[in-house]
Amino acid sequence: MTDDNPYSRGCAWVDGEYVPIRDAKISLLDVGFSRSDVTYDVVAVWNGKFFRLDAHLDRFERSMKSLQMSLELDREQMAAILTECVRKSALRESYVEMISTRGRPSRESRSPWSFQNLFYAYAIPYIWIVEPDKQETGSHLIIAQDTVRIPTSSVDPTVKNFHWGDLTRGAFEARERGGSVVVLPDLDGNLTEGPGFNIFLVADGQLYTPDAGVLEGITRRTILDLATEHGLTAHVAPIPAADAGRADEAFMTSTAGGVMPVTMIDGRPLGDGTPGPFTMQLRQAYWDAHDDPRWTTPIDY
Ligand SMILES: Cc1ncc(COP(=O)(O)O)c(C=O)c1O
Incomplete structure (x- = not known):
């Protein structure tokens, strides 16, 4: 061509x-x-x-x-x-x-x-939710306070959809509060997801990602698979939004950008304020998996 x-x-x-x-x-x-x-x-x-x-x-x-x-x-x-x-x-x-x-x-x-x-x-x-150079420093995540995720009884988030009014409103809220990305809580105050990505927290070397109110991301699933292969413990469970800032590390996952480090939540740095070691280990494993024949389908150009 x-x-x-x-x-x-x-x-x-x-x-x-x-x-x-x-x-x-x-x-x-x-x-x-x-x-x-x-x-x-x-x-x-x-x-x-x-x-x-x-x-x-x-x-x-x-x-x-x-x-x-x-x-x-x-x-x-x-x-x-x-x-x-x-x-x-x-x-x-x-x-x-x-x-x-x-x-x-x-x-x-x-x-x-x-x-x-x-x-x-x-x-x-290819689209990056966070450009690779910005991934090196990590994103500032805001947990929305003025916007909750549409209830799952109204719109099923496991069905990938265009009902992004809440996610877009949350993105504006994050910008007003000095952040670059947003995650919305649900009506019970648990974390859900952000515009185009799932969220993971790392605490004491273990992974946590919300169990409900989210699209079951293929990147999220890949990270759960890779975590098992790397001997890491992962919990798919409710995460109170109020606990997020106490994590050691956090990252977002999406087909559009892979594993994207978060280094600050609501204005407070996580750990030493740089992308954490578990995040970087899984990010590397994620991109390495793009050559793994069990998960790839070559295109005959
Ligand atoms: C709302 C929402 N959550 C999570 C994700 C991540 O899903 P995946 O890893 O399959 O790209 C997306 C992807 O676009 C999304 O739109």
Whole structure:
């Protein structure tokens, strides 16, 4: 591929066609846009290989089922479209999104069960929630006080969704309080998650991550798997927001950025104020795993 590859900034699949990302457009009538009636998933491509593609497709299929959506495409066809988006873009490091919307209403009915659900996908250059150079110093995390996470009885956070009003409001609150990232508590005062990431705390050499009120992140799962392999104890349990500042270390996990150190919570440094040793050990293990054949699917460019 040469530099004049029209897909070099990304490639999308919209209405049954591959298009350069700048030309990828959806209808204003798609209720995925107007009603957040949508689910999605994001898988990374690193060094020319999908990372844990099966786990992402499993979660995407579970999310669709939970929302009573179905597509004419099967799993292999979806995987083939994702692969082709990456192949056409020629990106070796990519953020690859798959989306299923409820679709567009017909003249006859606006009932959600009457729609034909639609599939969209795209591959763009890899996205970092925290840029690698900023990861070296670590982020300042704010635990929101004015915003709680939408109750799970209203929106199921294990179904990856676009209901980001609370997360976005929390991000503004964090900025006002001098932080760079936010985690929201739930109505009971336990930690949940932030915009696009799960949270881990480390105390006395053991890991803690919230058990409920969160997307079950594939990066979170990878860290739990790697922790076991490294002989670390991990607790998936409620974490009172009030306890967070007492942790020795903290980090965020996301497909968009991996393991991202937190060095300050609510204005108070954790440990010596630099990314902690367990965080750095797991971050290294996480990126090393991107070459592990059990978790990777090479792309034939
Ligand atoms: C709300 C939320 N929590 C957690 C995550 C992390 O999930 P994963 O590790 O699968 O990327 C995401 C990812 O986008 C997210 O949107």
